[in-house]
Amino acid sequence: MSELRDYQQRVIDEIYATWQQGKRAILLAMPTGSGKTRTFSELAKDFCDRDRRVLLLVHREELLWQAKKTLEKILRSPVGVIKADRPMQLEYPVQCASVQTLVKRLEKQEIDLGAIALVIIDEAHLSLAPSYLSILRYFPKALILGVTATPSRLDGRGFDRLYEALVIGPSVSELIWRGFLADYEVLAPESFLPTEEGIRIAGGDFNSADLAERIDRRYVAGCAVDAYLHHSCQKRCVVFAINLDHSKAIAERYCAAGIVAEHIDGETAPKDRQAILERFRAGETQVLCNVNLFTEGFDVPEIEVIQLCRPTKSVALHLQMLGRGLRPKGGRKALILDHAGNCLRLGGAKADRCWTLQGLTESIPAPEALINPIEEAIEFMAEAIEPPIAFSKTQIDLPNLPKRRVEIYETDVDFFHLPTHTELETQLAHQTYSQSQPARPISSRSPRVPSDAPQSSPHRDRRSAPNRQIPPQASPQVSSKRRSSPPKRHLSPLQQVSKAAIELAERMENILVWIWRSWFPPKRKRVEIPRRSKRPQSF
Structure with missing residues (x-):
């Protein structure tokens, strides 16, 4: 297994320092794709080496098997699994448990895990649910580590009722700059939801039934397929839909256009779900349509395009959806097709956000x-x-x-537009010389004529009648002093x-x-690439 990255080692050291301060429960916030599983697996290894038992809580089957695979690589020993219809092997010091299965067996007293020293909660933004809190009551002396990419809840409640400290990892911008995440471009066609009027808010987010009623699924499917064909044809894409009917309609429209697409949801059988994912990884399936299935812990680096067809008010859900497409791609950029206006409403993945135990706040430095x-x-x-x-x-x-x-x-x-110093100086010069009219050059003046001779004005019509009287014009009197040097002009x-x-x-x-430059000398040579600014294209 590869060594820890510097920021992973930093957060581990900070976690240990916080535990030494007497704080038992810690929430770790690290962006999607930064290696959260690798980080808490290293912590589990440290506890296992000291003969202490570790319990990992997950809420989905895909997350359970992904975490088990990573833990076994780090520990180089088998890991127990607590899941329905699976035999338990409680003698192993590290156990991966499904939250739904474990809470039932603990309430029925069908399981004894012994003295657990560390409880790790994956996707910890769900840890305030009653099932998680019920499990934690059985381990009052264990240290608690919650891990999430988005320490924010839809209902607005903070995490300070459970956790005592927050450890924050690197930002998405830093990870993209260092090459640990892929950069991305966002294209925002006309939003399916131009106005939020008439849409009820349920649990801090748009009501799915109201969204489905307001937005025609046939229109959504047509726009999604047209955008894919125009901007990202032949690339593997994941579509986030409003509900099952919308997801299936989009998949059918893709198939009608000759693009291999499949629908997948939480009710899909585990074997069928695994087969669909394998076909997507192999490139046989180009488009996967889902409803909130791939928002958490779905690690598929082959995703090249994220298509957002589900409007949301949740920053956590929005960032989880965007994070599915930011796995490194060998220098290639990911593409975000935002039909729902989420990026305009909530910001992109690289936007600066201030996470606290009370949720997402906006802070301005003093x-x-x-x-x-x-x-x-x-x-x-x-x-x-x-x-x-x-x-x-x-x-x-x-x-x-x-x-x-x-x-x-x-x-x-x-x-x-912010004027530069050169532009300001030019403006001041124009203002200065506009106050006094400069003298006409001598070469451009009219030839001298006697004062009593009539002269014709250069601005008058020379084709006028011969009997037209032209008033005499005095010749300009130019002194030798004025001809030799221009007058001095004083600034106001x-x-x-x-x-x-x-x-x-x-x-x-x-x-x-x-x-x-004295305080922050450059550590490495960087090649500055000009930033391209693209405006959303309308469809």
Whole structure:
């Protein structure tokens, strides 16, 4: 088995440090695809090496077998399974248990797991359910580690009623930059749900029955197939639908278009479900349509396209769906076809989010925390400059320039125009020279004529009648002093202040760049790739 990544070792060290502080229950938040199973498997190995028993709780069969396979690779020993219609082997120090099966057997006193030292909860955003809480009551002295990619609940309740500390892993942006996750592009056709009026909210999310009634499944299927053929033909795609009828209608429309597609849901027999997944991995099936089946723990790196046909208000559900397509693909980008407007409503996977035990919050850092270090650095640099710069104490009201704004939605970036220093100087120069008209060049002036001779104006019609009286025009009197040198032009006080402000801004920029490069020297050579900005295409 490969060695731990640096961020995995970091969160493990932080977990142990938190346990040493006397906090028993810890919630670990790591993005989808960052190696959560690998991380808690290493913790299970540490406990197993010290002859302590470990219990892993999962709520789906696919998650159970995936976790068992990873644990056996790390431990290099068999792992027990507690599941319906499966024989139990309780002598093994590590047990993988289905939550539904274990809670029934504990209530009926049909099982004795002994002294469990560590309880690991996979997909811990579900751990406040009564079945999980009932199981944890049987192990009052065990340490608890909950693992999830999205520490957020639909009902808005926090996790502080169960967990005492939150350990946060790396962000999605960092993992993409380091190559541990695939980058992605988002295309947002016209949303199936242009307005939320008339849609009831059930449990913090849109009511599925109202969505199915509002959105015609035939229209959804047609738009989904057209978008796939136009942008991602011949690529393996996973479709998230509203309900079973919508999922089956989309699969049928794909098949009618000559694309091999299959529908899969929680009621599909385990053997049939496994066969469908194997055909998808082998490339025999190109499109899989499901309803909330692949939102958690579905590890298929072959997914190239995610098609969102299910509107949601849940950030957790949205990120779980997006995470299915971010497994590394050898440098290729994943494609998100967002028909539901979820990315515009909730943001992309790379958006900055502040996770807490109370849920997802929006926090703005205090300005003093950012300004004070900068002010100290500027004072330090100002003392080192010779001769010292004398700053005027007069407060100047500078014009409010428009700020640059970036939408959370990555591919629909909208920037306000921010003038550069060169553009500001050009504007000031135009304002300065527009106040006084420059003298006409001598070469372009009219030839000298006697003052008593009539002259014709160059702007008048030369084809006028001969008897038309043209008033005499005095010749311009140009002194030798004016011909030799142009007049001096003085800047107004406001223009002088503006010019000084521009020069001060350039000095400040140079100082801050020097400070940044001194404090954070580059560790490796990076190739800057210009970011492409794509706007959603309409269908």
